[in-house]
Amino acid sequence: MKQNGSIDLFHYWNRLRDGRPAPRRTEVEPADIKTLLADTFILERDTRGEAVFRLAGTRLCATYGRELKGFSFPSLWREKDRRLLARLAYGVFHAKSVVVVVFEGRTRCGKSNPFELLLLPLEGGVESPRAIGIVTPGERPFWLGADPITDALIESVRVVDPDCEPMFLKNRPAVTVPPLAPSQKTLSESADSLRGGRRIRHLVVLPGGLDE
Template identity: 40%
Template structure:
């Protein structure tokens, strides 16, 4: 992460989650990130092909020259980048990873610049990742930014960041959550020593009629 906005938002998210894979959506306090609000957004992942903006800061919408609220993130890119984003978002949601992207954007008259985009998972209802906190920060900050619509967008770099999970002094207080599953089924709790597992029956444990 090279941009101050990305670093600041990541630090806030990382401190908020503590020893959990991700914080909850309702724990985000706008007042704590007030300086970065114009550069931040909230996404709702409806399904694999639709991640729509619920909120987008004014600096983002001004820079791109478009209203983002309600817009599907994936449809802002061509088919190749769209598939990359869909796959990366699947990984961010299912494994509580952090997504870091560099995006180029160009106007109709050839003006272009690049942005650093950060996407952070948030748990919502039923402890599933359906919301994302993110930021968009211009890397070059040209003087014309915000005066022309940037109609063509392309991914130029993407990577997954795995946040560290430092164990607390008392290991018995550490509650690590396994990667979150989107499809919820009946589960049973299995305890072994200090560890606790949620076991979902499936595959060969199901009869032919239940599969």
């Protein structure tokens, strides 16, 4: 994950789950992620077993130029990719996997912009699986939200097991760096090594040298 929106939502989800496969959907408090809500969505499984939007943020709906509630999640993608996205959503619902998709969104007018999608499982029971996700643009050009995204070219897909990939769970461990200032011990050792020398202006000349 590279986008701040994805990273922030992942860490919030990970804190809520607290070692479980997924947090309960009732544990998600919109106020806790209020800065992310405009790009966030909730998926549910309909009677046909398909992933559909239960809720979608205002900015996300503007990005696609329509209200997404009730629409099929795979329908946002080109025909040849819809089966893949349906399988990925199924894995999030039933295997509690985490999915990251990097894609290029394109408009009818030929404009394009990079996006990152993160999809996270929620525990809603066997009969009512849920998922929470976010679509974060890599850039925010002036036309985004006015010229709707109508096509998506997938660049990469990653299915993540957060329990097996600690890089998704923790910050990188601190790296020990030697101090820039010398320690008192170092100063004392340096002073001892200079004893017995004679000073000539700013130099200290120590006894010794090459044998003839």
